[in-house]
Amino acid sequence: MANRIILNAVSYHGKGAIQHIVPEVKQHGYKKAFICTDPGLVEHKVINKITDLMDEAELAYEIYSNVQPNPTVENVQSGVEAFKASGADYIIAVGGGSSMDTAKGIGIIIANPEFADVVSLEGMAPTKNPTVPLYTVPTTAGTGSEVTAYYVITDTARGRKFVCVDANAMSCVAIIDPDMMMSMPKGLTAATGMDALTHAIEGLITKAAWDMSDMLHIKAIELISKHLRGAVNNTEEGREGMALAQYLAGMGFSNVGLGLVHGMAHPLGATYNTPHGVANAIILPTVMKYNADYSGEKYREIARAFGVADVDKMHQEQYRQAAIDCVVQLSKDVGIPQSLHGIAKEEDLDLLAESAFADVCTSGNPRETSVYEIRELYKSLL
Ligand SMILES: NC(=O)c1ccc[n+]([C@@H]2O[C@H](COP(=O)([O-])OP(=O)(O)OC[C@H]3O[C@@H](n4cnc5c(N)ncnc54)[C@H](O)[C@@H]3O)[C@@H](O)[C@H]2O)c1
Numbered sequence: 001m002a003n004r005i006i007l008n009a010v011s012y013h014g015k016g017a018i019q020h021i022v023p024e025v026k027q028h029g030y031k032k033a034f035i036c037t038d039p040g041l042v043e044h045k046v047i048n049k050i051t052d053l054m055d056e057a058e059l060a061y062e063i064y065s066n067v068q069p070n071p072t073v074e075n076v077q078s079g080v081e082a083f084k085a086s087g088a089d090y091i092i093a094v095g096g097g098s099s100m101d102t103a104k105g106i107g108i109i110i111a112n113p114e115f116a117d118v119v120s121l122e123g124m125a126p127t128k129n130p131t132v133p134l135y136t137v138p139t140t141a142g143t144g145s146e147v148t149a150y151y152v153i154t155d156t157a158r159g160r161k162f163v164c165v166d167a168n169a170m171s172c173v174a175i176i177d178p179d180m181m182m183s184m185p186k187g188l189t190a191a192t193g194m195d196a197l198t199h200a201i202e203g204l205i206t207k208a209a210w211d212m213s214d215m216l217h218i219k220a221i222e223l224i225s226k227h228l229r230g231a232v233n234n235t236e237e238g239r240e241g242m243a244l245a246q247y248l249a250g251m252g253f254s255n256v257g258l259g260l261v262h263g264m265a266h267p268l269g270a271t272y273n274t275p276h277g278v279a280n281a282i283i284l285p286t287v288m289k290y291n292a293d294y295s296g297e298k299y300r301e302i303a304r305a306f307g308v309a310d311v312d313k314m315h316q317e318q319y320r321q322a323a324i325d326c327v328v329q330l331s332k333d334v335g336i337p338q339s340l341h342g343i344a345k346e347e348d349l350d351l352l353a354e355s356a357f358a359d360v361c362t363s364g365n366p367r368e369t370s371v372y373e374i375r376e377l378y379k380s381l382l
């Protein structure tokens with residue numbers, strides 16, 4: 001079987017990368033930007049790091065800042081109307097996964113209006129046209145949405161979060177500048193960093209993993225193990241390391257898929273508005289244990305990437321436990337809660353389990369699962 005790799009076209013990495021936005025726009029001759037972001041980034045003036053550059057270069061833009069965390073169908077639809085009214089000819093998404101994913105939905109619907117209901121984009125929708133040119137500037141270090149074909153939208157009417165996977169939604173220019181991430185508070189840094197770790201670990205053991213995706217995911221785990229604690233303490237080295245790590249994980253999982261941790265995290269986001277990274281981080285060790293017998297030698301590589309000594313001398317049970325222990329230790333060190341107590345309710349478990357079972361990400365899990373087993377996994381975390 002042949003393996004396919006699709007990535008975003010151009011990306012800039014490292015401190016000061018944001019300066020490249022003006023020449024990139026000028027080179028393409030775009031007339032007006034539709035800046036898609038959220039209210040927090042306007043309030044904290046993170047957005048000014050871009051609008052100042054655009055003002056100076058006399059580049060026209062309009063700001064749409066209606067995006068909410070775990071963005072909804074309505075966010076996308078009101079964005080589509082705002083884009084049409086703006087006269088813009090390209091989009092700049094500035095923010096975390098929520099802003100970038102909303103921008104993907106807007107850009108795809110403008111180019112493919114037959115999907116205006118948004119929900120028909122779930123899964124691998126047969127869109128014909130690429131999104132409106134989409135620039136992405138992540139301000140969190142987690143989702144990798146700037147390099148992935150994924151976007152995740154919440155259908156509040158049906159109480160579920162759905163995943164769209166579409167190569168037409170890819171960003172053409174991504175600017176990954178750790179300076180854009182410096183203002184993240186500790187809790188957000190920890191949660192988004194653990195989202196990136198979950199991408200790397202699920203992408204490493206997912207059914208479709210192969211040598212090239214393994215290389216990306218192993219390097220991402222190594223960088224996250226080395227830099228997440230520093231990023232939480234806002235060191236420049238930590239921010240730089242996490243900016244790169246989350247991009248590498250995005251390059252990988254976007255091409256091979258994820259697994260049950262994401263499948264189980266999405267219903268928590270839809271039902272309780274739990275931050276995506278927190279949901280993943282709480283579930284990850286439990287599902288790693290559940291998947292251990294279906295992961296071959298991969299947990300040895302995870303333990304090695306975390307810097308565990310003498311992994312080659314360990315027998316299977318030892319290195320598998322070592323990998324899980326490293327994840328738990330990192331999660332504790334960065335202040336992530338260790339259970340779903342106070343987050344999920346026992347009376348919702350049937351619905352959560354059904355929704356997780358139907359999630360697109362669950363199909364990539366190396367171990368076949370069932371609604372019953374997923375319910376038991378949630379229950380063990382309460
Ligand atoms: N497209 C993908 O490939 C992909 C992958 C994983 C997750 N997701 C989705 O992405 C969403 C989560 O995105 P996220 O975790 O990046 O968070 P987010 O975009 O939801 O942002 C969370 C909060 O952080 C604030 N914030 C962001 N950057 C900041 C900064 N630099 N300084 C201060 N505050 C800042 C925002 O204002 C917002 O209130 C979820 O909906 C998730 O399902 C998408």
Ligand SMILES: [Fe+2]
Binds near residue numbers: 143195199262280
């Ligand atoms: Fe994620």
